[in-house]
Amino acid sequence: MKFKEMPYERIDSKKVKEEFEQLIEEMKAAKSGEEQYEIHKKYYALTDRIETMSTISQIRHDGNTVDAFYEAENDYYDNIIPEIQDYSSRYLRVLYESPYREYMENRIGQVAFKNIELKLKSFDEKLIPLMQEENNLVTTYEKLIASAKIPFQGEELNISLLRKYMTDKNRETRKEAWSKLSEFFAGHSEELDDIYDKLVKNRTEQAKQLGYDNYVELGYYRMNRNSYDKDMVKNFRDQVKKYLVPYVSKIHELRREGLGLSALKYYDYDMFFSEGNPAPLGTPEEILKQGKAMYSDLSPETKEFFDFMFENELFDVLGRKNKRAGGYMTYMPDYNAPFIFANFNGTSSDVDVITHECGHAFQGYVYREYEIKEYRDITMETAEIHSMSMEFFTDKYMELFFGERAEDYRRMHLQDAVIFIPYGCMVDEFQHIIYENPGLSPIERKEIWASLEKEYRPEMDYEGDLYFMGGGFWQKQQHIYSAPFYYIDYCLAQTCALQYKTKMDEDYTKAFESYLKLCKLSASDFFVNMLKEVGLNSPFEDGCIEEIVTKLNKYIF
Template identity: 65%
Template sequence: MKFKEMPYERVDLKEKKVQFEALMKEFANAKSGEAQFEVHKKYYKISGEIDTMITIAKIRHDIDTADDFYEAEQNYYDEIEPEIIEMNVMYARQMYESPYRSYLEEKIGTVAFKNIELHIKSFDKKLIPLKQKENMLTTAYDKLIASAEIDWEGETLNLSLLRKYLTHKDREVRQKAYAKYSAFFEANGEELDSIYDQLVKNRTKQAKELGYDNFVELGYYRVMRNCYGKDMVENFRKQVKEYFVPFAEKLHEQRKKRLGIEKLSCKDENVYFANGNPDPIGTPEEIMNRAQSMYGELSKETKEFFDFMSDHELFDVLGRKKKRAGGYMTYLPDYGSPFIFANFNGTSGDINVITHECGHAFQGYLSGKDPIKEHADITMETAEIHSMSMEFFTEPWMDKFFGDRTEDYLSMHLEEAATFIPYGCMVDEFQHIVYENPEMTPLERHNAWKQLEKEYRPHLDYTGFPYFEKGGFWQKQPHIYDDPFYYIDYCIAQICAFQFKIRMDENYQEAWNSYLKLCTLSASDFFTNMLKEVGLDSPFDDGCVKKIVEKLETSYIDLS
């Protein structure tokens, strides 16, 4: 069924509570593990119906944040989501404490039961009012960012559509665009500070209610850190500071020479060539047609996937006013359908999106065929390997999109991927500082960001853009507001994606087979175990980051 034809009906919370109560009673009365598993299949159906309706409403709200009907639906789900979580946790606890747990664990896996444990540790009924408020605050942030109306030579642009001018080949155009970009955040700075301050205090209170010292431990449970913890993440960031930051700074120095400028300003941050970044050729429709051709040639599995997505119109990728910023992949359980949301703006980012989000969606399409639904509950660092590696696996087809600037795109993409890692680690360390010190003032948070910029991105100069100069750049990053502690997953995954990149340049088919295996493993095993199974080194292991930097320096980057 095409997305536009999918019927929507608001989830009736009272009705679902009755269904859950009946389900739990039937589960409790089951006299064997086999019988309980049959009841569990009914849980798949009920939870799938709920998730599908909530997801349809979210997508349609994000497509047009000014749509009154779906804004009301989003507000409704912000309010009832904690109660839905409560129902799921109550049912999960019943499974966790089942006398037939060993049989159930054999059916759905040890990872699923570890995740149940984390869900139990991260939720209690008394958190419902706080979580309702948290949802309202994140929705307020998303709506504020989407509300940007920036006058550009008589045309009104949002932040996504302004991006093509932020990366324009003319430095004066970039200066003008960046001034308008910065001005939006300065004009809304007080509200952005207020929203985040409330979020930090809200999440800290949730943690205290559950008996934790601060939100960090609760935050890790919420993002399903089921096989590694804070110390391992800290050690990873330490390796990045030691090896990847110097490497990234060499790349920035090389880029500075290529641009012919004396000092890199923030307005130069995403610009790689003096004649401008390579832009994709053709209309959005032509890009999507070429993408279908590309995935048709890559493998029989990707052909089946992309044809399914196209036939069912499971893309909304055009940038529009009032559309939520950013891009994502989500999943509609009742239809076995991934959905890709994005904001094309005429830059190379359009191609990054269609490869990155298709990496997510491809894995979602494969895992959707697995009858054990828990296997689809992948942790985010695993999910981001699927997407970031797909960006590299599609490189042989980039000439379809960039023509005679294909080599420029490939080198730019590699540099972007490498220089992102310090930024992503900086976002993560910032969040640790904030949530370990929840009484910080907004000014202290801005100062903390400024200090981290010196450690992770010393090349960068914000002179002339006062709001960013004082440490406000982080407020453009939705993950900091919406998904605390998620961002490091991109960095962990990028290290793994680089390993696939190195392997595919040596033996493409062998690397693809390994990647396909990782996608099909889904969440059937723990992240660190799956890496070993497909032949990847763990980013947490000492020496892993150093080895990748050495490979990149000698094999792929000209640092002469």
């Protein structure tokens, strides 16, 4: 079914509560594990319906954040989702404490029960008002970013549409574009500080009410960190600082020379070629058509997937006013349908949507008919391997999108992938510091960001831009507001994707078979175990980053 034809009906929280209460009573009264499993399938159907309707509402709201109907629906879900989480938590507790747990564990897996444990550790009914407030604050931030009306060269642009000028081959044009972006955030800095201050205090209070010292432990539980902890993450970040940060500095020096500049400024940071970064050929419709040709050739599985996406119009990728910034893949379980949301802007990031977000969507399509819903409940570091690795597996098709500049794109893409990891680790360490010290003032938070930039991005030169020099850059990073502790998942996944990059150049077919196996494993096992099963090194192991850096030399230098 085409997305535009999918009917929407608001979830009635009162009826949902009644359905959950009935399931809880049935689960308590069950006389066997087999009977509990049949009841559990009713739970799947109920939560699938809730997820489908709330997701349709979210997509339509994000597509036009000033649409009055879906704005009201979005506000409604901000308030009832925590209540639904309460009903779900009560049901899961009964399942977790079941006398037939051994049978259920054999049916839905140990990972499922570990995740239930984390959910129970991260929620209590008394948190509902705070969670509702948290959702409303995140929505306030997203609306503020989406509402940007930035005057630029006779146009009025939102942030997504401004981005193509931020990588313009004319240095003065991109400097002006970055300056306009800085002006917007500086002009709203106090408001952004206030929103974040309230979020930090809110999340800290949630943690305190559950008995935790601060939000870090609660944040890890909510991110389903079911097989690693903050010490393992710190060890990974330390490896990045030791081996990757100096390596990235060398990449930047190589880029500076290639651009013919005496110094690399912040508005040059995303530039890779003096003639301009490669831009995709053709219209958005033509890019999607070329994507169809690419996935048709890549494998039978990817052909089937993209045909399904294309025929059912499961894309909203055109940039426009009042559309939420950024992009994502989401899923509507009642239709077994992934959906891709993005903002095409005429840059290479348009093609990244067809590779990165389609990597997410492909994995979603692969697991669409799994009976055990818990196997679909993938953690984010695993999900991002699916997307970031697909970027590399599709590298060989870039002539379809960039013509004669395909090799330039491949070089830019690889360098950009490596450059990203220190930045992502900086975002993660920043959040650890902030939530371990929730009483910090807005000024102190910005000072900490500026200090971390010297560790992770020592070459960054803001050339007198007071807002960015003062440590305000992080306020444009939506994940910091909306999804705390998510960003390290990108770094862990990119580390694995870079391993696939080197493996596919040794044996492409074997590497893709490993990738497809990882997609099919979904969430049936823990992250580190699945890496081992498909032949990838864990990013947490000492020596992992050092080995990757050594192997990358032949591609970059």
